[in-house]
Amino acid sequence: MNLHRMTRIALLTTLSLCLFMLEAFLPLPLPVPGAKLGLAAIVTLIALYLLPMHDAALILMLRILLSSFFGGGIAPMLYSLAGGLTSFAGMALLKHHTRLSIIGISTAGAFLHNIAQLIAAVAVMQTTALFTYVPLLGLVGIATGIVIGSTAKAILSKITR
Numbered sequence: 001m002n003l004h005r006m007t008r009i010a011l012l013t014t015l016s017l018c019l020f021m022l023e024a025f026l027p028l029p030l031p032v033p034g035a036k037l038g039l040a041a042i043v044t045l046i047a048l049y050l051l052p053m054h055d056a057a058l059i060l061m062l063r064i065l066l067s068s069f070f071g072g073g074i075a076p077m078l079y080s081l082a083g084g085l086t087s088f089a090g091m092a093l094l095k096h097h098t099r100l101s102i103i104g105i106s107t108a109g110a111f112l113h114n115i116a117q118l119i120a121a122v123a124v125m126q127t128t129a130l131f132t133y134v135p136l137l138g139l140v141g142i143a144t145g146i147v148i149g150s151t152a153k154a155i156l157s158k159i160t161r
Contacts, residue, residue: 009055016043016063035140038110038148044088045106045152053092060084079117086116102156106149111141
């Protein structure tokens with residue numbers, strides 16, 4: 001791995017981690033326990049559009065592992081891995097095989113992230129009662145996906161001129 005590539009991955013991982021940690025300080029009145037905006041996804045989405053897919057995936061994995069190390073723990077790491085990897089796989093497939101806009105891809109990714117985390121929670125807690133959150137999580141995922149996708153689109157328009 002050359003120095004330029006390593007530096008780019010390190011900087012984007014750091015930015016993603018900073019956004020993740022910043023979000024912990026934002027009081028959000030979301031109707032579902034644990035729901036967040038997903039600000040770190042801005043970096044993941046930008047990386048998916050600018051870098052080779054394996055570099056974007058590495059940035060996501062490093063952010064999840066480091067955020068768990070800095071205070072999340074094992075359980076949140078498992079939820080983050082379930083949501084992050086499912087979301088990333090879905091967004092990568094949609095980017096390469098459809099004509100969806102970055103906002104559409106982000107929205108699908110946010111929805112997939114929430115559903116994957118819910119499935120992981122159902123498996124861990126061994127109760128299907130959590131599936132009652134699907135409608136709310138779906139709406140929250142769509143709304144946050146639009147915000148994250150719009151933000152990533154605006155940033156990309158500035159840095160790819």
